[in-house]
Amino acid sequence: MRCHRRRARLLLVAPLAAALLALAGCGGDEERASLAIEKAEWADATHLFVFSECAIIDDVEVDRSGELVEVSLWGAPKNGTCNDWVVVKVDAGTTKIVDGATSQVVDLPTYVPDPNGGVHGSPPTSTTPEGS
Numbered sequence: 001m002r003c004h005r006r007r008a009r010l011l012l013v014a015p016l017a018a019a020l021l022a023l024a025g026c027g028g029d030e031e032r033a034s035l036a037i038e039k040a041e042w043a044d045a046t047h048l049f050v051f052s053e054c055a056i057i058d059d060v061e062v063d064r065s066g067e068l069v070e071v072s073l074w075g076a077p078k079n080g081t082c083n084d085w086v087v088v089k090v091d092a093g094t095t096k097i098v099d100g101a102t103s104q105v106v107d108l109p110t111y112v113p114d115p116n117g118g119v120h121g122s123p124p125t126s127t128t129p130e131g132s
Helices: 002-025
Strands: 033-035 039-044 047-053 055-063 069-077 083-089 096-099 105-107
Touching: 047 055, 047 069, 055 083, 069 083
Parallel strands: 069 096
Antiparallel strands: 033 069, 039 047, 047 083, 055 069, 096 105
């Protein structure tokens, strides 16, 4: 009779334990975590688009007290192919930031303003009329 009770308890507990282990080990869809910076791009001379891969960013902390600006992204990691971004204000001429999640230095691309007043993602436009 004792063996039967143990087997019954094991059959009740095993699926619950397996589900808990699967949730703990999957690494995605957690509620809140420190997120690594995937990349940073210029929005304009003093603002960066800062991207994190596969996450929903719900908070950003910017620490300007050190030699380099430290940017910490917080949010919920998600499984799949996705990304989220925030805008961060920095001083004109900034060339590097520190990723608060990894402590790695992120080299920023050179900011090149569009001569026609465009913003992020605007390629330089030609002033030559079409068909000339």
